[in-house]
Amino acid sequence: MKILMVCAEFAPWAKTGGLADAVAGLSDALCASGHDVRVLLPRYAHLPAPRGTRHTVEGVGGPFRLAELEPDQKAEHAGRRRARPRVFVVDLGDLTGDAIYTGDARDAGRFLRLSAAAAAFSAAKAWRPDVLHCHDWHTALVPVFQRLPPRATARSVLTLHNVGYQGIFAASVFAEHGFAALEQVLPADARASGDTNFLRAGLRAADRVTTVSPTYADEIRLPEFGMGLEDVLDERSGDLVGILNGVDYSVWSPERDPFLPQRYDAKDLAPKRRLKKRLLGRLKLVADVDAPLVGSVSRLVAQKGIDLLAAVMPALLQDTNASFAVLGNGDPAISGELRRLADAHRTRVSFIEGYDEALAHEIFAGSDLTVVPSRYEPCGLTQMYALRYGSIPVVRATGGLADTIRHFDAATGLGNGSVFRDADPQGVSWGVRTALGWYADQDVWSQLVRNAMAADFSWPLQVPHYEELYRSLL
Ligand code: ADP
Numbered sequence: 001m002k003i004l005m006v007c008a009e010f011a012p013w014a015k016t017g018g019l020a021d022a023v024a025g026l027s028d029a030l031c032a033s034g035h036d037v038r039v040l041l042p043r044y045a046h047l048p049a050p051r052g053t054r055h056t057v058e059g060v061g062g063p064f065r066l067a068e069l070e071p072d073q074k075a076e077h078a079g080r081r082r083a084r085p086r087v088f089v090v091d092l093g094d095l096t097g098d099a100i101y102t103g104d105a106r107d108a109g110r111f112l113r114l115s116a117a118a119a120a121f122s123a124a125k126a127w128r129p130d131v132l133h134c135h136d137w138h139t140a141l142v143p144v145f146q147r148l149p150p151r152a153t154a155r156s157v158l159t160l161h162n163v164g165y166q167g168i169f170a171a172s173v174f175a176e177h178g179f180a181a182l183e184q185v186l187p188a189d190a191r192a193s194g195d196t197n198f199l200r201a202g203l204r205a206a207d208r209v210t211t212v213s214p215t216y217a218d219e220i221r222l223p224e225f226g227m228g229l230e231d232v233l234d235e236r237s238g239d240l241v242g243i244l245n246g247v248d249y250s251v252w253s254p255e256r257d258p259f260l261p262q263r264y265d266a267k268d269l270a271p272k273r274r275l276k277k278r279l280l281g282r283l284k285l286v287a288d289v290d291a292p293l294v295g296s297v298s299r300l301v302a303q304k305g306i307d308l309l310a311a312v313m314p315a316l317l318q319d320t321n322a323s324f325a326v327l328g329n330g331d332p333a334i335s336g337e338l339r340r341l342a343d344a345h346r347t348r349v350s351f352i353e354g355y356d357e358a359l360a361h362e363i364f365a366g367s368d369l370t371v372v373p374s375r376y377e378p379c380g381l382t383q384m385y386a387l388r389y390g391s392i393p394v395v396r397a398t399g400g401l402a403d404t405i406r407h408f409d410a411a412t413g414l415g416n417g418s419v420f421r422d423a424d425p426q427g428v429s430w431g432v433r434t435a436l437g438w439y440a441d442q443d444v445w446s447q448l449v450r451n452a453m454a455a456d457f458s459w460p461l462q463v464p465h466y467e468e469l470y471r472s473l474l
C-alpha cells in the first residue's frame with residue numbers, strides 16, 4: 001500500500017517527545033513489510049538543507065514547495081541502517097523558525113500549510129497514496145482539506161497521540177494565512193465562541209480514528225479523559241481503535257544502543273553496573289552502586305505527574321537509601337520544585353533540566369527504577385524502553401501504562417513492574433516503596449529484571465493491526 005504520513009515530529013529529524021519515535025517506528029516497520037511509505041514534515045530551520053529535486057504542488061493556500069531530505073546521514077548516526085521511508089519537507093516561508101512548536105498562533109499557520117500541502121501532494125499525479133495517515137491536532141485538518149479541490153482520493157486515518165493538545169485558535173487564523181476557503185467545509189461543531197478546534201474538526205472528518213493504546217481508546221470516551229472531545233469520540237466509537245505503539249529496538253535496547261559506551265544484555269548485567277557507576281559520577285551523586293537509583297525522563301507537564309514524584313521525594317530520601325536522577329524540561333513550577341530538591345540534597349538528587357537524547361539513554365541504562373506517575377498516558381514509550389534496559393517501571397494504571405506493565409508478584413514470579421492506582425502522592429510513594437522492597441532481595445529482583453528485559457513490544461507485532469485497518473478502508 002502507498003501510505004503518506006503527515007506529522008509535526010519524526011525521529012531522528014524532529015523530536016520533542018514520543019510522537020517522533022512513534023511515527024518513525026511505525027513508518028519504518030511498514031516499510032520493512034514492503035509498503036511504500038512517504039513522510040511529510042514542515043521544513044524546520046534546524047533541518048539540513050534538502051538536496052533532492054524540489055517540486056511544487058498546487059492547492060488551497062498554495063503553491064507549496066516540497067523537497068526531499070537526504071536519506072541516511074542522520075539515521076545512520078542514530079544507528080538505523082535499514083530501508084527507511086522517504087521524507088519530504090514543506091517550505092514554511094516566513095513562518096520558518098528554530099523551534100518545532102512556537103506555542104502561539106504561528107503554529108496554526110505552520111500546520112495549516114503542512115496539512116494543505118499534504119492534501120495537495122496526495123492529489124498530484126506523481127504519487128497518489130492509498131492512505132493519508134495524519135497524527136495529532138497538527139495535521140488533523142488534512143481530511144478537511146480533502147473536501148476541497150484538488151480532491152485527493154486517499155482514505156484518511158487520524159491517530160490521536162494525546163487528546164490533551166487540540167489546537168484551538170481564533171477563527172481568524174484561516175484568513176490570515178490564506179486558507180479562508182477551508183472555513184466553508186469545516187465541521188460545524190469545530191467552531192465555538194470564535195475559536196476553531198483543529199482536533200475536533202479532524203475527528204469529524206477522518207475516515208477512521210486510532211489512538212495509541214486499547215485502554216486509552218476506552219478512556220477518552222469518558223469526560224475524565226476526553227478533555228471535552230468525549231462526545232465526538234463516543235459517537236465515532238465504531239470507527240475508533242486503540243493500537244499499542246511499538247519500540248524500535250535498533251535504537252532502544254542495551255545490546256545495540258548507539259548512545260552507550262558499553263552494551264549489555266540480560267545474560268550479563270555487569271556492564272549495566274558499570275554504566276550506573278559512570279552515571280552516578282557524571283551526575284555527582286553518592287557513589288554507592290548498591291543503593292537503588294530511581295530515574296525519570298519526561299516532559300515536565302501536569303500530564304506526567306512528576307510533581308507527585310517531587311512531593312514524595314523528601315520522605316523517600318529520609319526513609320530509604322535511594323537516589324534520584326530526573327531529566328526533563330517544561331513547566332517552570334515543576335522544574336523549580338525539582339531544582340530546590342536537587343539543591344537541598346546534592347548527593348542524592350540530580351535534576352538535569354533540558355532535552356538531552358544521549359543522557360536519556362544513559363539514565364534508562366544506569367537506573368534501577370523508572371518512575372512514570374502519569375495522570376493520563378495515551379501510550380507512553382519510556383516505560384517500554386525502561387523494561388528493555390532492566391530499569392523497573394513504577395507506573396500509574398492508566399492508558400498505555402496499564403496495557404504494558406503488570407504488577408509483579410514475588411510469590412509467582414510473574415509481572416514486570418510496580419503498578420499503583422491513584423495519581424496522588426500516596427500512590428507514587430506506595431509504587432516506589434513496593435519496588436524498593438523487591439530491590440532489597442537479590443533473588444526477587446533478578447527475577448523481576450529478567451521478566452522486564454524479556455518483554456517484546458517491537459513494531460512488527462503492531463504492523464498487522466495497521467494493515468488490517470488500512471485494508472478495511474480500501
Ligand atoms: P510523551 O510523548 O508524552 O512525551 P512518551 O513516553 O511517549 O511520552 O515519549 C517520550 C519520549 O521523549 C521518549 O523517547 C523520552 O526518552 C523522550 N524525552 C522526554 N523528555 C526528554 C528529555 N528531557 N530529554 C531527552 N529525551 C526526552
Ligand code: GLC
Nearest residue numbers: 018019022161378379380381
Ligand atoms: C504522546 C503521548 C504518549 C505517547 C506518544 C506517542 O505524546 O503523550 O503517551 O506514547 O504520544 O504515541
